[in-house]
Amino acid sequence: MCIRDSFCTIRLEPTWMQMGEAAGIAAVMAGKSGKSVQEVDIQSLQDRLLELGIPLEHPEGPMAYEKKHGKPRTFAPDDVVKEFFASADKNGDGTASKAEWDSARPTWEWLFVHIDKDKNGQLDRAEYKAFQDYKKENPDWRGTLESP
Ligand SMILES: [Ca+2]
Ligand SMILES: [Ca+2]
Structure with missing residues (x-):
C-alpha cells in the first residue's frame, strides 16, 4: 500500500x-x-x-x-491476481465484468477502462496481471491514469 x-x-x-x-x-x-x-x-x-x-x-x-x-502470509507474484479473481469473479466465468469490478473495488470504478485493454467489458487474468506489472513499474500510476 x-x-x-x-x-x-x-x-x-x-x-x-x-x-x-x-x-x-x-x-x-x-x-x-x-x-x-x-x-x-x-x-x-x-x-x-x-x-x-x-x-x-x-x-x-x-x-x-x-x-x-499459524504462519505469516507470503505473496507469490501471481497471488494478487489469484486473490482478485477469487473475490471479484462472482459468477465464476474466469473474468471480472464491470459490475463485478465495481462491487469488488468500490471507489475505483474509473479504473476499469484502463485495465480492460481489449475493451470487451471483462477483465481477464492477463489484463489484471499487466495492470499489476504496470503499477510496479510506475509508482505514480494513479496520477498518470487519472490525468485526462
Ligand atoms: Ca465474472
Ligand atoms: Ca478485457
Missing part, C-alpha cells in the same frame, strides 16, 4: 473516528499508569481496542491471516 492509498483510507470517517478513539484510550492508559503515551503497553492497548470492537486491521489482513493459518 502506498502513502496515497493510506491517506485515502484514513480520510474515511470510520477510520479516523477509530483512530481518535484509540488515541484517547492510549491517553487514558498513559494517564492512569503515569507514563507517557509512547510508553503505553501496545499489547494492552490492542487488547482494549479489540474488546471495544475496534478492528486493528482488515478482516483479511496479515494478523488475521497468521492467526487463522
Whole structure:
C-alpha cells in the first residue's frame, strides 16, 4: 500500500473516528499508569481496542491471516491476481465484468477502462496481471491514469 492509498483510507470517517478513539484510550492508559503515551503497553492497548470492537486491521489482513493459518502470509507474484479473481469473479466465468469490478473495488470504478485493454467489458487474468506489472513499474500510476 502506498502513502496515497493510506491517506485515502484514513480520510474515511470510520477510520479516523477509530483512530481518535484509540488515541484517547492510549491517553487514558498513559494517564492512569503515569507514563507517557509512547510508553503505553501496545499489547494492552490492542487488547482494549479489540474488546471495544475496534478492528486493528482488515478482516483479511496479515494478523488475521497468521492467526487463522499459524504462519505469516507470503505473496507469490501471481497471488494478487489469484486473490482478485477469487473475490471479484462472482459468477465464476474466469473474468471480472464491470459490475463485478465495481462491487469488488468500490471507489475505483474509473479504473476499469484502463485495465480492460481489449475493451470487451471483462477483465481477464492477463489484463489484471499487466495492470499489476504496470503499477510496479510506475509508482505514480494513479496520477498518470487519472490525468485526462
Ligand atoms: Ca465474472
Ligand atoms: Ca478485457
